[in-house]
Amino acid sequence: MTLVELTTPIPRDARLDGLPVAIVGAGPIGLAAAANLVERGIPFEVYEAGDAVADSVRTWGHTRLFSPWRHLIDPASRRLLEATGWAHPRDDGLPTGTELVDEYLLPLAALPQIAEHLVTGAEVIAISRDGVDRTRTASRETTPFLLRVAGPDGPYEVRARAVIDASGTYRTPNSLASSGLDPLGAEEARDLVTHALPDVLGSERDRFAGRRTVVVGAGHSAANTLLKLAELAETYPGTEATWVIRNPSAIRVSSSADDELPARASIGARVDRLVGEGRIRLVDRFETVRLRRDGDRVTLIGHRGDAVEELTADVIVNATGFRPDLALLREIRLDLDEVVEAPRRLAPLIDPNLHSCGTVRPHGFAELEHPEPGFFLAGMKSYGRAPTFLLATGYEQVRSIVAHLAGDHSAATSVELQLPATGVCSSSLTEDRSDGAPSCCGSASPSSCG
Known part of the structure; x- marks a missing residue:
């Protein structure tokens, strides 16, 4: 039928x-x-x-x-x-x-x-x-x-x-937590978590300049934000970017010779280069469980293999889809x-x-x-x-x-x-x-x- x-x-x-x-x-x-x-x-x-x-x-x-x-x-x-x-x-x-x-x-x-x-x-x-x-x-x-x-x-x-x-x-963005549920502590730190693709170089510059940002997500919206943060760091010392993904690698932003859209195909290579140069810190295999507010900062708590790891930032960008x-x-x-x-x-x-x-x-x-x-x-x-x-x-x-x-x-x-x-x-x-x-x-x- x-x-x-x-x-x-x-x-x-x-x-x-x-x-x-x-x-x-x-x-x-x-x-x-x-x-x-x-x-x-x-x-x-x-x-x-x-x-x-x-x-x-x-x-x-x-x-x-x-x-x-x-x-x-x-x-x-x-x-x-x-x-x-x-x-x-x-x-x-x-x-x-x-x-x-x-x-x-x-x-x-x-x-x-x-x-x-x-x-x-x-x-x-x-x-x-x-x-x-x-x-x-x-x-x-x-x-x-x-x-x-x-x-x-x-x-x-x-x-x-x-x-x-x-x-x-x-x-309706996806959750930061690996379970698909809001991470424990999310409500108390909600104002320190921002949407995907914030205007890093424009209207939201002051929120990121000279600050530490954790970007969560393995796709192109995460990669775009990371590129903008690296550019901002050239003008504002102290601007730091940490990239958190669940997989061993960010498959979705890998460059591909098969992509007929050159503007996108180049993104993976640019982010990889910044990671290799140490301008972006990559934390892979990270399973988010909880957020903890520490004054004006927020700590992402999760499992990385058998260990519990904490990542502290001034702002978290939720680029999880x-x-x-x-x-x-x-x-x-x-x-x-x-x-x-x-x-x-x-x-x-x-x-x-x-x-x-x-x-x-x-x-x-x-x-x-x-x-x-x-x-x-x-x-x-x-x-x-x-x-x-x-x-x-x-x-x-x-x-x-x-x-x-x-x-x-x-x-x-x-x-x-x-x-x-x-x-x-x-x-x-x-x-x-x-x-x-x-x-x-x-x-x-x-x-x-x-």
Whole structure:
């Protein structure tokens, strides 16, 4: 039986007719979904938790992406923009996160066809069916979705025909602890632990200059921060960087001749050189257990082999990757892989033990469906904890989903995608789960940048 044969058509019912498709998140994938819905003439509403579109991208806007512009712009969005005279950035240029927002996402969100249906400062905190919890089956597929939204004037509820959750994973980082749980003592030291990809050379310079920083994580977001700390140390003596990983080596940032993205392929060699020169201290095989606050400093306590080791710092950078926030979907019937928390049919295609970013084959609505008809995870959130996501992959996902919602079976099942070969993107999840799974070039997650 093929995947297409397993799919459930979107039902038609008087209670659904006229209701919009609800899009959760106004990042690159959410806005691409909106553009595809515009082209199909399907009503929609976009709910963005931040005060402006692409709120998470703005957080790491100082960082340059690995992927060039030609891999970063959704085809439907491009068609809508070019109809207004918008000029496509140079194909081979490597934008920062801020440039991605300013030169592409803001003009896209400002198009009247999208802007009129975009609500910012609106965090979707729960999704269910109208008057139907997850245990009730009768008439479920023809019952509108109910979204509870936290707005500036308090919570309210809206109804939708279908839901595309493209809210990403940036707000839910993995834990520092090797167990996947918050380390003991985390709460008392929370202000001394910062997010992935802090603006070391810019707005957060004072937090790192002349101080000791421990960077935890084995991926590209950790490597980027380490490179910036080494650069800062050239101007501010006393700036120290310690790199903590669980594995014997940082497989994910090893340089590779197979990587078609040169900006990323060079990172591993640059970090290795700094480690060899003693400018970055590498602590491998470290299993974090506890944090201890010592005044204005924090100590990372963990196992290294049979010994207990302590690492003290002024600040810890948590670059351990991200995981999906599933709390808002408690009343939705999901079918998720038990390991990576991606849709079950998608999980084998993105398994980081087998695939890099460039070897994930095209996929669409059929691999993204759940037992809840009309509900889809898209973008980085659809990949769960897997690190192999690319923006171009997410664009094809929402194109297929929207074609399915429009009843265009041929377009929905014809998925095609040309991705760059990205040899260094593969990782060994079996060896190192809690060091996180940084996403690859061109995603809407900070780990994608370089």
